[in-house]
Amino acid sequence: MTRTSAVYYRALDGSEPVREFIAGLGERRTNALARQIEHLNDRAISAPPPTYPLTSQLAHGYRELRAHFGREHYRIVYRRSANLIVLLHAFRKTSGAIPQSELDIARARWADFHMRMNSNKRRPPRAAGNDAP
Numbered sequence: 342m343t344r345t346s347a348v349y350y351r352a353l354d355g356s357e358p359v360r361e362f363i364a365g366l367g368e369r370r371t372n373a374l375a376r377q378i379e380h381l382n383d384r385a386i387s388a389p390p391p392t393y394p395l396t397s398q399l400a401h402g403y404r405e406l407r408a409h410f411g412r413e414h415y416r417i418v419y420r421r422s423a424n425l426i427v428l429l430h431a432f433r434k435t436s437g438a439i440p441q442s443e444l445d446i447a448r449a450r451w452a453d454f455h456m457r458m459n460s461n462k463r464r465p466p467r468a469a470g471n472d473a474p
Contacts, residue, residue, distance in 0.1 A: 345388075347381040347419070347426040350450050353457075358450075359417060362431040370410050374431075377408045378417070381426045390421075403429075403447060405439065418447035427454055 349357040363374050380391050390396050396404050399418065406417040406428075414434040419426050430447040 343386055343424050345381060345384040345386065345421075345424050345426055347378050347428055350427050350429045350454055352450075353453070359428045359431045366415075370413075370415075373410050374408050374415060374417070377406055378428070381406065381419070386424055399439065399444065403444070403451075416443075418444065420447075420451050422454070422458065427451070429454075 349360045351357050363371050366374070377395070380395055384391075390404055394407055396406050399405055403418055403420050406419060408415040408417070416432060416434050416439065417428050418430045418439075419428045421427070429450045430443060432443050
């Protein structure tokens with residue numbers, strides 16, 4: 342049975358902004374966020390997303406993974422693509438509502454991910470044989 346798997350969005354240059362943000366928070370915060378991300382892994386495809394207060398619905402298929410570390414609030418905006426949970430953007434939340442600029446970053450990354458996933462597949466290389474250069 343296919344299960345869900347949380348993956349970091351990877352930019353065209355190979356960077357993984359969410360992983361880099363989390364890694365820059367220090368070991369204790371990194372571990373706390375990693376535990377939250379684990380709630381997205383290994384769920385049945387037909388299972389609903391984790392419920393509030395762990396996650397909440399944003400607009401147009403985007404969700405937020407909610408994490409707290411003392412008085413600090415962190416959010417990871419993600420979206421599902423088949424069995425993948427694509428972690429698009431992470432930030433420290435300092436206001437009541439999620440700022441539009443943070444959602445815009447997630448939307449741009451999703452558009453990039455979606456475009457590259459749906460682009461024409463490249464032809465696989467042929468097997469090397471006696472006539473290989």
